[in-house]
Amino acid sequence: MSVLRVGNAAGFYGDRFSAWQEMLDGGELDVLTGDYLAELTMLILGRDRQRDPALGYAKTFLRQLEGCLGTALGRGVKLVTNAGGLNPAGLAAAIASLADRLGLRVRIGYVEGDALDRPGALTANAYLGAFGIAACLDAGADVVVTGRVTDASLAVGPAIARFGWRRDALDALAGATVAGHLIECGAQVTGGNFSFFTELPDGGRRPGFPIAEIHPDGSSVLTKHAGTGGAVTVETVTAQLLYEVDGPAYLGPDVVTRLDTVRLSQDGPDRIRVSGALGTPPPPTLKVGVNNLGGFRNSMTFVLCGLDIPAKAALVRAQLEEAVGKEGLEFVLARTDHPDAADTEAASALLHVHLRDGDRARAGRAFSAAAVELALASYPGCTLTTPPGDATPYGVFTADTVPQDAVAHVAVLPDGTRLPIPPPPRRCLPGPPIQQNPLTRGPSLHPTRRGALGELVGARSGDKSGDANLGVWARTDATWAWLRNWLTVERLAELLPETAPLAVERYELPNLRAVNFVIRGLLGAGVAASTRFDPQAKALGELLRSRMADLPADLPAGPSNVGEVRR
Numbered sequence: 001m002s003v004l005r006v007g008n009a010a011g012f013y014g015d016r017f018s019a020w021q022e023m024l025d026g027g028e029l030d031v032l033t034g035d036y037l038a039e040l041t042m043l044i045l046g047r048d049r050q051r052d053p054a055l056g057y058a059k060t061f062l063r064q065l066e067g068c069l070g071t072a073l074g075r076g077v078k079l080v081t082n083a084g085g086l087n088p089a090g091l092a093a094a095i096a097s098l099a100d101r102l103g104l105r106v107r108i109g110y111v112e113g114d115a116l117d118r119p120g121a122l123t124a125n126a127y128l129g130a131f132g133i134a135a136c137l138d139a140g141a142d143v144v145v146t147g148r149v150t151d152a153s154l155a156v157g158p159a160i161a162r163f164g165w166r167r168d169a170l171d172a173l174a175g176a177t178v179a180g181h182l183i184e185c186g187a188q189v190t191g192g193n194f195s196f197f198t199e200l201p202d203g204g205r206r207p208g209f210p211i212a213e214i215h216p217d218g219s220s221v222l223t224k225h226a227g228t229g230g231a232v233t234v235e236t237v238t239a240q241l242l243y244e245v246d247g248p249a250y251l252g253p254d255v256v257t258r259l260d261t262v263r264l265s266q267d268g269p270d271r272i273r274v275s276g277a278l279g280t281p282p283p284p285t286l287k288v289g290v291n292n293l294g295g296f297r298n299s300m301t302f303v304l305c306g307l308d309i310p311a312k313a314a315l316v317r318a319q320l321e322e323a324v325g326k327e328g329l330e331f332v333l334a335r336t337d338h339p340d341a342a343d344t345e346a347a348s349a350l351l352h353v354h355l356r357d358g359d360r361a362r363a364g365r366a367f368s369a370a371a372v373e374l375a376l377a378s379y380p381g382c383t384l385t386t387p388p389g390d391a392t393p394y395g396v397f398t399a400d401t402v403p404q405d406a407v408a409h410v411a412v413l414p415d416g417t418r419l420p421i422p423p424p425p426r427r428c429l430p431g432p433p434i435q436q437n438p439l440t441r442g443p444s445l446h447p448t449r450r451g452a453l454g455e456l457v458g459a460r461s462g463d464k465s466g467d468a469n470l471g472v473w474a475r476t477d478a479t480w481a482w483l484r485n486w487l488t489v490e491r492l493a494e495l496l497p498e499t500a501p502l503a504v505e506r507y508e509l510p511n512l513r514a515v516n517f518v519i520r521g522l523l524g525a526g527v528a529a530s531t532r533f534d535p536q537a538k539a540l541g542e543l544l545r546s547r548m549a550d551l552p553a554d555l556p557a558g559p560s561n562v563g564e565v566r567r
Contacts, residue, residue, distance in 0.1 A: 003213045003214065003215055004030050004031065004158060004159055004162045004163070004213070004214045004215075005028060005029050005030045005031070005211055005212075005213050005214075006029075006030065006031045006032075006033060006155045006158055006159070006179070006180075006183065006211065006212045006213075006214060007023045007029045007031070007032045007033070007183070007209060007210065007211045007212075008023075008032070008033045008034065008035065008154075008155075008183040008184065008186055008209055008210055008211075009022075009023045009032055009033070009034050009064075009186070009209055010033075010034035010035055010036055010061075010081070010083075010186060011035055011184065011185040011186030011187070011188060012035070012036065012038060012041070012185075012186075013036045013037070013038070013041045013044070013058050013060065014060070015186055016186075016187075016209075017060070017063075017064060019186070019209050020032065020034070020064045020065070020067075020068045021064075021067055021068045021071070022208075022209065022225075022228075023209055023225070024068050024071045024072055024075065024077060025071070026208070026225030026226075026227075026228060027225040027226065029075075029077050029211070030076075030077065030078065030158070030162075031077065031078045031079075031080060031155075031158040032072065032077050032078070032079055032080075033079075033080045033081060033154040033155060033158075033183070034061060034079075034080075034081040034082075034083060034154075035081075035082060035151050035154060035184045035185070035186075036058040036060075036061065036081065036082055036083040036085065037082045037083075037085060037148060037151075039289060039291070039397045039463075039465065039526060039527055039528070040395075040397075040527045040528050041058075041085070042085070042086070042123045042125065042148070042289060042291055043122065043123065043291045043395040043397070043528050045057065045058070045085040045086045045087075045123070046086060046122040046123040046291055046395075047122070047393070049086055049087065050122070054087075054090055055087065055090070056085055056086035056087035056090060057083055057084050057085045057086070057087045057088070057090055057091035057094070057145075058083035058084075058085055058091075060083075061081060061083035061091070062091075062094055062095070062098060065079075065095065065098060066098060066102070069095075069098065069099060069102065069104060069106065069143075070102060070104055072142070073104060073105075073106060073142060078137060078141070078142060078143070078144070078158065079142065079143045079144070080133060080137075080143075080144045080146075080154050080157060080158060081143075081144075081145060081146070081154070082145075082146045082147065082148070082149055082151075082154060083145065084110060084111075084145040084146055084147050085147060085148075086115065086123060086125070086147065087147075088110040088111060088112050088145045088146055088147045089110060089112065089412070091110070091145050092108045092109075092110040092143075092145050092412075095108055095143060095145070096108055106142050106143060107140050107141050107142045107143070107414035108141060108142070108143045108144075108145065108414055109135075109136025109137070109139060109141035109143070109144045109145075109411060109412060109413050109414050110136070110144065110145040110146065110411075110412050111128065111132035111133060111136065111144070111145070111146040111147065111149065111409070111410070111411055111412070112147055112410050112412065113126075113128065113132075113407055113408040113409040113410045113421075114126045114127070114128050114146075114147045114148040114149070114407070114409075115147065115148075116288060116402065116407070118290055120292065121290050121291065121292050122291045122292055122293055122395065123289070123290070123291040124288060124289070124290045124291075125147065125148035125288065125289055126148065126286040126287070126288050126402055126407050127148055127149065127150045127253060127286055127287045127288070127289070128146070128147075128148065128149045128150070128153070128253060128286070128407070128409050129149065129150065129153055129156075129252065129253030129254040129282075129409075129424075130149070130150075130152075130153035130154075130156035130157035130159075130160055130173075130253075130254055131157070131160060131167075131254065131409075131411075131421050132146070132149075132157070132409055132410065132411040132421045133146060133149070133153060133154070133156075133157025133158070133160075133161075133411075134157045134158070134160035134161040135411035135413070135419050135421060136411050136412075136413060136414070137157065137158060137161035138161050139411075139413040139414055139415070139417075139419075140414055141413070141414050144157070148289065150252055150253060151180065151181065151184035152176075152177045152178075152179075152180030152181045152184060152252065153180065153252075153253075153254075154180060154184070155176060155179055155180030155183060155184075155212060155214070156173060156176040156177055156180050156254065159172075159176040159179075159214045159218070160173075160176075162214075163216045167254070167424050167425065169218075170255050170278075170279030170280060170281065171217070171218060171277065171278055171279050172216070172217055172218030172279075173218065173254050173255040173257075173279050174218060174255050174256075174257040174258065174277040174278060174279030175214075175217065175218025175219050175220065175274070175275070175277040175279075176214055176218050176220070177250070177252055177254075177255060177257045177277070177279075178220070178241070178257060178259070178262055178274055178277050179212035179214050179218075179220040179222070179274060180212070181240075181241070181243075181245075181250070182210065182212060182220075182222055182237060182240050182241060182274065183210040183211070183212050183222070185240060185243065186209050186210065187207040187208065187209055187210070187230060188239075188240050188243065189210045189222060189232070189236055189237060189239075189240035190207040190208050190209065190210050190224050190228075190229075190230040190231065190232055190236060191204050191207040191229070191230030191231050191232075191236055192204070192207045192230065193239075193460070193538075194235070194236055194239055194458075195239065195454065195458035195459055195460070195541070195542070195545060196235065196458060200229075200230060200231050201229075201230075201231060202229045202230065204229075204230065205229060206228075206229040206230075207224075207228070207229050207230025207231075208224040208225055208228025208229055208230055209224065209225075209228070210222060210223070210224055210232070211223050211224055211225070218277065219273070219274060219275040219276075219277075220273075220274045220275075221267050221271050221272065221273050221274070222237050222271070222272045222274060223270055223271045223272075224270055231270060232270040232271065232272055233270075233272065234264050234265075234266065234272055235458060235473070235475070237264055237272045237274065238264065238458070238473050238512050238513075238514065239458060239460040239471075239473070240460070241259065241262065241264075241512060242460045242469075242471025242473065242509075242512070242514055242516055243460050243462050243469075243471065244462040244463065244464055244469055245259060245469060245471070245516060246464065246469065246505075246507075246516075246518050247436075247505065247507045247516075247518070248260035248507055248509060249280075251282070251283055251287075252282060253282055253286050253404065253424075254282055254424065255279040255280070255281070255282050256279065256280045256281065256282055256283065257277055257278075257279055258277065258278045258279070258280065259277075259509060260508075260509050260510070260511065261276050261277055261278040261511070262274060262275075262276055262277050262511060262512070263275050263276040263511050264511075264512070276511070281424070282404075282424050283404075284403060284404055284405075284426060285401035285402060285403055285404060286401060286402055286403075286404050286407060287399055287400075287401060288399065288400050288401060288402050289397065289398075289399055289465075290397070290398045290399070290400065291395045291396070291397055291528070292395065292396050292398070293393055293394075293395055293396075294356070294393075294394050294395055294396040294525065294528075294529050295356055295357055295358040295363070295393070295394065296356070296357060296358070296359070296360045296363040296364065296391035296392065296393055296394070297354060297355060297356040297357075297363055297391060297392060297394045297531070298354070298355050298363045298364060298367050298368055298389065298390070298391040298392070299352060299353065299354045299355075299531070300352075300353050300367070300368055300371040300372075300384055300385075300386065300388075301350055301351065301352050301353070301384060301385040301386065302316055302350070302351040302353065302371070302382065302383070302384055303348050303349075303350060303351075303381075303383045303384065303385060304333075304337075304348060304349045304350070304351055304379065304381075305337070305344055305347050305348040305349075305381045306337075306347055306348075306380075306381065308379075309333070309335065309337060309349045310333075311379075312351075312378075312379035312380075313331065313333045313349075313351045315378055315379050316331075316351055316353070316374065316378060316379065317331050319374055319377075319378060320353060320367075320370060320371065320374075323370040323373075324355070324362065324366060324367050324370050327357070328355050328356045328357045328363070329353065329354070329355050330353070330354040330355070330356075330531055331351065331352070331353055332351070332352040332353075332354070332531070332533070333349060333350075333351050333352075334349060334350040334351075334352065334533070335349050336348065336349050336350055337349040350385075352531075352533075353371065354531040355367045355391075356394070356529075356531075357391075360390075360391050360393075363391035364389075364390045364391035365388060365389075365390060367391075368388035368389050368390075369388045371384060371388070372384065372387070372388045394528050394529050395526070395528035395529065396525040396526060396528065396529045397465055397466070397525065397526030397527065397528060397529070398465070398525075398526070399465045404423035404424065405423045407423075408420070409421040409423070436505050436506055436507060437506050437507060437508045437515070438488065438489050438506050447552070447553045447554070448550035448551060448552060448553055449550070449551055449552075449553040450548060450549075450550060450551070451548065451549070451551045451557065452545065452546055452547065452548055452549075453495070453544060453545050453546075453547050453548075453549050453551070454542075454544075454545025454546060455551065455557035456474065456475065456479050456483070456551060456555055456557065457472050457473060457474055457475065457479065457483060457545065458472070458473050458475065458541075458545070459471065459472045459473075459540075459541030459542065459544055459545050460541050461537050461538060461539070461540035461541035461544075462536065462537055462538060463523055463526075463527055463535075463536040463537050463538075464518070465523075465526055466520075466521055466522070466523045466524055466525060466526050467518060467519060467520050467521065467522060467523065468518075468519045468522040468523055468537035468540060469516060469517065469518050469519070469537075470492075470516070470517040470519065470537075470540050470541055470544065471514055471515070471516045471517075471541070472487060472514060472515050472516075472517075472541070472544065473512055473513055473514035474513040474514070475513075476513075476555075477513070478555060479513075479555050480510075480513035482552050482555065483513075483515065484508060484510075484515065487515055488506070489504045489506050489517070492504065492506075492517060492544075495544055495547045495549070496540070496543065496544060496547075498522070499517075499519050499522065502519055502520055502521050502522060503519075503520040503521070504517055504518070504519050504520070505517065505518040505520070519537075522537060522540075523535065523536070523537060
């Protein structure tokens, strides 16, 4: 059976609009996917559906499809997307109307059953697997639309359809899951958001979108169309493999993928072979993402210039607490000021004031107007960055589980047939438990020099509900021998003090020369509710890399061999 070439043209709702056309025009593909859903996106779609029950899907996808549906059909490229969001049937109907208007004949399948009834919730959706997608493709669908499936399922489903994998093909399913995880975030695996972006051939200006060449055994080669920007290297792939994962056992609805078995090696320019993934039986439950409306919030930012910054911030706090009450107020002082600065901006700190409340009026103009009223009656040099504004609703995301056999996973085939997708059979427990690697810090055996940690390591971080993950990889074997013993949970707390009071799990991935930290509760009630400066923890890895530390003097800074072979 031939290799299956699966490309991806969207890593989130708002990604590069032209990517679908670029991927179809750029070279050979069998399948083109688009991942539009995230926790925050489901909240946005839920609010859309509140305003109009016919909505609830990613409208942008329809506009993108208008220019390239004919191209995809003409070239025999199957399109698979989770842009259906909360209303996959609605998006399927809209695509059919679009095709009629364009004079095209298209066979559309869709997957549903992820929506669950949770009283009071704005949205509640189980993360379905890939076999419904495969059923639609087996029935001849040109386009498959889903609601909430796991991101990797967009690539795993086409692989199941191509290679005929059964539920017990656990290693193959695990390998395809890795491939799907690697391409799900679009250009993030081809040089986007890459720690060492200055080493990329084009400086990271416009990375191309990725392709996974999936083989019948589930192994794959990660690549991109010739002539596109960015790069596909062992390190860009490592970075994405570490993105938004917990421990080495990567739970999914169809298989548990052992990330600690994955190996990366060079297969040519911009070609990385991904192999060795082992799979164990999936858990008996599915993850469920639930969005609730948490209330209303508003923010105002004061500029504090020059001397007495803490006293100025304290005065604003006292004045606002007296004006609107203490309940729900949050003050964050960002010391962006520099002593003896030559210009106002460099001499200024920012005081961010947030208010969250169930009362829209109190969180709205009552708060923002009270802030503006201080302009002539507060600290010297008082100014704000914005005029007064109204409050906006915010959501609270929680995650729980539901038994797999309690979810009605259904593939709606192009002819309208509704095909139930049975859950995986109950098997033995999915392998031995994964052990954390907390370590205890020991004395350094190296002569040291002072430097930024990022001189030696790369990092990638992101959000998982109210938690964050932080993956750190070494660029050489020698650096890995040092890093795995040096970067403990205790050391992380010193470098990133906000993690010190939180529960932190540490896992090693030796094949990737990496450690992954899961930081529980860093993001509170989730991205939509967070007032943290970096609400999705996307910059947490770069913050860590910027911290000064005592580095081994015998480990040189600078780039490694970007094309390095890792076996």
